[in-house]
Amino acid sequence: MGSFMASEWFRLIVGLVIVLAFSQLNALFLVWLERKVAGHIQLRIGPKEVGPFGLLQTIADGIKLVGKELITPRSADNKLFPVAPVLVFMPVLVGFLVLPFAPHLIIRDMNVGVLLIFAFSAFTVLAILAGGWSSNNKYALLGAIRSVAQNVAYEIPLLLAVLSVVLMVNSLQFSEIVKAQGRVWFVFVQPVAALIYLICATAETNRAPFDIPEAESELVAGFHTEFSGMRFGLFFLAEYTNMFIVSAVATSLFFGGWQGPFGFDLGIPGIVWFLAKTYVLIFVIMWVRWTFPRLRFDQLMNLSWKFMIPLSLANLIVTAIVLKLI
Amino acid sequence: MPKPIAPPAVDRVYTLNLGPQHPSTHGVLRVLLDLDGEFIVKADPVLGYGHRGHEKMGENRTYKQFMPNTSRMDYLSGLLFNHGFALAVEKFAGIDVPLRAKYIRTICAELNRISSHLLWFGTYVMDLGGFTPFLYAFDDRENILDILDRVTGSRLTYSYCRFGGVCQDVDETFLEMTKTFIDRLRSRFSDYHNLVTKNIIFIHRTRNVGVIHPEQARQFGVTGPNLRACGIPFDVRKMEPYELYDQFDFEIPTGTNGDALDRYNVRLEEMEQSCRIIEQALARMPKGGGYLNRSVSSRLTPPKGEVYFAFESARGLTAYYLVSDGSPHPYRCHIRVPSFSNLHVLVDVLRGTMVADAISILGSIDVVIPEIDR
Numbered sequence: 001m002g003s004f005m006a007s008e009w010f011r012l013i014v015g016l017v018i019v020l021a022f023s024q025l026n027a028l029f030l031v032w033l034e035r036k037v038a039g040h041i042q043l044r045i046g047p048k049e050v051g052p053f054g055l056l057q058t059i060a061d062g063i064k065l066v067g068k069e070l071i072t073p074r075s076a077d078n079k080l081f082p083v084a085p086v087l088v089f090m091p092v093l094v095g096f097l098v099l100p101f102a103p104h105l106i107i108r109d110m111n112v113g114v115l116l117i118f119a120f121s122a123f124t125v126l127a128i129l130a131g132g133w134s135s136n137n138k139y140a141l142l143g144a145i146r147s148v149a150q151n152v153a154y155e156i157p158l159l160l161a162v163l164s165v166v167l168m169v170n171s172l173q174f175s176e177i178v179k180a181q182g183r184v185w186f187v188f189v190q191p192v193a194a195l196i197y198l199i200c201a202t203a204e205t206n207r208a209p210f211d212i213p214e215a216e217s218e219l220v221a222g223f224h225t226e227f228s229g230m231r232f233g234l235f236f237l238a239e240y241t242n243m244f245i246v247s248a249v250a251t252s253l254f255f256g257g258w259q260g261p262f263g264f265d266l267g268i269p270g271i272v273w274f275l276a277k278t279y280v281l282i283f284v285i286m287w288v289r290w291t292f293p294r295l296r297f298d299q300l301m302n303l304s305w306k307f308m309i310p311l312s313l314a315n316l317i318v319t320a321i322v323l324k325l326i
Numbered sequence: 327m328p329k330p331i332a333p334p335a336v337d338r339v340y341t342l343n344l345g346p347q348h349p350s351t352h353g354v355l356r357v358l359l360d361l362d363g364e365f366i367v368k369a370d371p372v373l374g375y376g377h378r379g380h381e382k383m384g385e386n387r388t389y390k391q392f393m394p395n396t397s398r399m400d401y402l403s404g405l406l407f408n409h410g411f412a413l414a415v416e417k418f419a420g421i422d423v424p425l426r427a428k429y430i431r432t433i434c435a436e437l438n439r440i441s442s443h444l445l446w447f448g449t450y451v452m453d454l455g456g457f458t459p460f461l462y463a464f465d466d467r468e469n470i471l472d473i474l475d476r477v478t479g480s481r482l483t484y485s486y487c488r489f490g491g492v493c494q495d496v497d498e499t500f501l502e503m504t505k506t507f508i509d510r511l512r513s514r515f516s517d518y519h520n521l522v523t524k525n526i527i528f529i530h531r532t533r534n535v536g537v538i539h540p541e542q543a544r545q546f547g548v549t550g551p552n553l554r555a556c557g558i559p560f561d562v563r564k565m566e567p568y569e570l571y572d573q574f575d576f577e578i579p580t581g582t583n584g585d586a587l588d589r590y591n592v593r594l595e596e597m598e599q600s601c602r603i604i605e606q607a608l609a610r611m612p613k614g615g616g617y618l619n620r621s622v623s624s625r626l627t628p629p630k631g632e633v634y635f636a637f638e639s640a641r642g643l644t645a646y647y648l649v650s651d652g653s654p655h656p657y658r659c660h661i662r663v664p665s666f667s668n669l670h671v672l673v674d675v676l677r678g679t680m681v682a683d684a685i686s687i688l689g690s691i692d693v694v695i696p697e698i699d700r
Contacts, residue, residue, distance in 0.1 A: 038457070038458075041458055042457070042458050042461040042462075043461055043462065043465055044461065138340070138342050138343075139342075142342075142364065142681070208455060209455065209527055211455065212682070219681075220348065220349060290457060290458050291456075291458060291521070292455075292456060292525065292527050293451060293454040293455045293456035293522075293525065293527050293528050293531060294454060294455025294456070294527070294531075294682075295527055295530070295531070296530070296531055296680065296682045296683065297364060297680065297682055298680065299530055299531075
């Protein structure tokens with residue numbers, strides 16, 4: 001038994017349990033936070049009745065969703081339709097495995113951590129396409145088509161921005177990248193890459209002003225129009241968990257991960273630094289959502305292909321040249 | 327006319343049924359869109375889901391009994407419709423209205439116009455995906471509803487006007503509240519401009535989107551802010567002044583391109599002009615003189631003949647056409663509503679645009695479906 005406790009397997013199982021518990025709680029908290037933030041931005045107060053400050057509101061909503069009937073449209077694809085919500089949630093969970101919460105709080109500190117997280121987040125689009133296609137609904141299909149085009153367009157500048165950081169550190173390992181920011185965070189060295197990353201991450205997670213795949217005023221609810229009950233709930237949870245992942249990656253790549261600014265950690269534990277920075281970034285993403293209207297589909301594409309990709313390429317080339325010269 | 331970016335191939339076209347239950351059709355409008363990808367090949371609005379037979383109802387009740395119906399056609403500018411109907415019947419039967427009542431009506435009508443434009447502003451930005459301005463606009467609109475609630479006893483379907491005046495006098499508190507509201511609204515305009523008008527995404531979503539040409543507008547009979555956005559300064563309040571509008575100093579805001587951005591700017595500027603009218607009316611309103619001409623019989627019998635009366639509602643030229651055979655009931659009661667003409671310009675304008683633009687254009691035209699269906 002002792003050897004099992006020390007084995008990699010044990011570490012993995014404990015890690016998975018923690019990840020599952022944390023991702024669910026985090027998503028519930030983020031939904032509450034979003035509603036509170038939206039409320040205060042919009043001259044309202046948001047949820048306040050269920051539990052202290054309405055904290056239990058999302059749990060109540062979750063119970064309601066679990067209790068609802070799972071309706072499958074008659075003309076839907078019977079195999080793909082129930083699988084899509086599960087598919088959308090899986091890659092998001094994998095992301096947690098390599099996130100560097102604190103120096104020793106990484107479930108698997110892989111040497112390809114950055115690659116793994118983006119490889120799996122690219123998988124989400126497949127699930128969205130499956131969901132939209134299998135619903136056999138025109139709005140859902142339109143949403144799915146938009147989503148695919150958008151994800152393809154925004155993954156390129158996103159990865160190019162990440163690549164310029166990877167070039168500087170010479171590693172794809174999260175812990176190495178974070179350690180390299182001991183003195184100066186990369187956001188000060190690579191401000192363009194950081195900005196591109198944040199914009200593309202918002203688009204990747206289908207958040208406003210890039211929420212065209214589920215633009216409620218155009219496509220009703222986009223790709224998840226036909227999903228009900230907890231199937232819809234999974235899409236919903238995946239969106240918020242995804243938001244956490246992209247913010248956490250941004251924290252590790254550009255904002256010094258578990259470290260305080262300029263080498264001062266002020267005696268605050270690493271995990272607190274990490275989570276605090278992540279939630280501040282999430283707050284910014286929410287703030288943007290409740291302030292801006294939505295872009296049109298072709299304008300969104302133009303922004304990526306004509307502006308973001310050339311800019312991120314130029315940034316990458318400049319980074320490479322500067323690194324070569326130093 | 328905007329040309330489609332990619333020439334549509336007929337066999338790739340599919341039909342999307344936008345509505346009657348859709349978040350952005352503002353009521354029960356159904357638009358059949360023939361789509362090629364996301365491009366619209368053909369748009370066909372389908373009407374009639376909210377038909378209640380108001381015109382027929384007008385024929386089997388007395389003139390006075392028809393008053394509540396008028397505020398239920400365009401429920402967002404109910405008081406303007408009341409006002410128009412009262413004016414039409416007063417013109418028909420030759421009824422005198424006390425001066426104070428005229429001022430009260432004008433103030434309330436302009437307040438109602440502002441509330442209608444505020445609601446449009448909020449819902450339009452919501453159509454474009456910005457949720458927050460909606461609640462700011464509703465916060466302001468709530469003040470108008472409170473003010474009108476005090477004097478009319480109702481928040482939406484007012485039935486406030488009577489033939490020969492209004493049903494209830496206004497008090498000092500009403501005047502104070504109105505003054506406070508005007509100041510408050512003016513201070514809020516800068517918020518609106520910072521949040522929406524200057525927003526780069528908003529400008530990109532509206533500039534050169536849904537351009538209505540002046541000629542097109544004439545052909546379809548487009549009126550109201552939509553027509554003024556094309557650069558034609560047509561406003562019934564100026565062209566055929568009724569009530570006291572010839573005595574007030576106000577301008578008709580116009581646009582140049584006739585696109586969604588112009589329609590937006592025209593409506594926002596119109597709110598400011600309404601504020602000016604209300605201020606002048608508040609300053610000039612006589613203290614006494616009665617609010618209702620009490621000599622009007624409740625079973626009014628206008629002389630045999632017909633009357634046509636046009637006024638400017640929040641959405642454009644609205645008109646009542648009444649025919650009397652000398653009985654207490656109108657022989658025929660027809661209402662010309664602006665949304666019907668404004669909506670049908672969509673058929674031309676939507677061709678070649680994208681689905682997202684269709685929502686933007688539909689919103690920018692500001693239709694109220696129950697007004698069309700009556």
